[in-house]
Amino acid sequence: DQQVKQNSPSLSVQEGRISILNCDYTNSMFDYFLWYKKYPAEGPTFLISISSIKDKNEDGRFTVFLNKSAKHLSLHIVPSQPGDSAVYFCAASWGKAAGNKLTFGGGTRVLVKP
């Protein structure tokens, strides 16, 4: 029973172009969503989050979009840089106050080509 799914295991994009990562969830109780980036031999690093009361949140090159009716969120990285090459995880929780009881997707490996 995978409540958070990232259906694309990998993504390759040219430097300077847009990277779009997708995530679907099934549990309608989730109301807080996060994206983490993970390099090899390091723990996940928080990137950006969004509450279910919003449909968009932007932070520099990173924008997260939330479509509650479709139970879908996406992360846009513009422009993509070689340093963005990593595994990206989508995660969900029941409220920000849930602290870190997170349900993760399986990850998408992004390769940004120079």
Place this chain on the structure above:
Amino acid sequence: ETGVTQSPTHLIKTRGQQVTLRCSSQSGHNTVSWYQQALGQGPQFIFQYYREEENGRGNFPPRFSGLQFPNYSSELNVNALELDDSALYLCASSLVGEGNTEAFFGQGTRLTVV
């Protein structure tokens, strides 16, 4: 760097043995969670501790247990190790209550059970 540190970084144990993994939370954080990340998958929530009490548990058997100490450092104990326990174990800390923060992860402990 998140300020969350885990020890050891790597560990090899024999099936049936017991293991203790350690985590030092980021200063000011009162909540710690543990995750298991199997190869090629996203992290899975094991349990959370809030002010030294277990505050939620994922789908893991009782041989997975934990402690949180007054200084908010934490231990994960696994008894009767099985080959499938081989994974990266991640600790995450956050502040819950007086201003909520996202979870900040340590670099993980790579456990290999042979």
